[in-house]
Amino acid sequence: MSQQQGIFNHLIEQLMALPGVGRKSAQRLAFFILKMESHAAKKIGQAIIDVKDRLAFCKQCNNITEHEICDICASPKRETHKILVIEEPSTLHVIERTGEYKGLYHILLGALAPLPGSKTAAPSIQNLVDRLKKGGVTEVIIATNPTIEGEATAIYLTRLIQPLGVTVSRIAFGIPVGIDLEYADEVSLVKSLQGRREIEKLS
Ligand SMILES: [Zn+2]
Structure with a gap:
């Protein structure tokens, strides 16, 4: 496998971690991302990072929050x-x-x-x-x-x-x-x- 193919497959594997996304859908999404404008694709990546860095579930009620409660x-x-x-x-x-x-x-x-x-x-x-x-x-x-x-x-x-x-x-x-x-x-x-x-x- 070429290095390029490896990078592409890595994206497919990561997308398959999402619910309801099988290999075929993941491949389709990966090709779509590859064809996207660079800034648009990076926005998706950054949005995922922001959600994980800044949001969590409320410790008391499980609502989405930026704070503990x-x-x-x-x-x-x-x-x-x-x-x-x-x-x-x-x-x-x-x-x-x-x-x-x-x-x-x-x-x-x-x-x-x-x-x-x-x-x-x-x-x-x-x-x-x-x-x-x-x-x-x-x-x-x-x-x-x-x-x-x-x-x-x-x-x-x-x-x-x-x-x-x-x-x-x-x-x-x-x-x-x-x-x-x-x-x-x-x-x-x-x-x-x-x-x-x-x-x-x-x-
Ligand atoms: Zn709460």
Whole structure:
């Protein structure tokens, strides 16, 4: 293998580390990058470096932040007795845009796989339980996606949280089943938050 071929293959291997990118897609992307204007390609590289150097997940809620604790967790204006549980940081931004919700968040960074062998990211559930055990939270609103994984996660969380003496509610679904919350429009989201129902005690 020539040195040039080695450099090119190295890029392909690195791109294959991304989710959903197989060898064929990685090759296509690598050729695209090779053909790009130099400054445009370098911008992509720099954007990746900036994200890794400057951003991290909030130590408390997993929101994306430049600090150890995100602006929402650090704000004295938020209602700290309420935690809204969502799967991805992108959903937080949709909900924040509505301006309707004043409590705190907990972002799972994924959902539970309901079937053995199905692939999902390990959600940050233990951190949530640790937060609740510290006290002060009276309601957890579960707003995982209305998908099989989201529902499985909601049931699992309810079983875990109710014994801690915290009220668990699930947002109402005017939102179409199967759709990710980040794609729901703001009006539907506000309605589903307002129409949330307490989940009856699971035996
Ligand atoms: Zn936070």
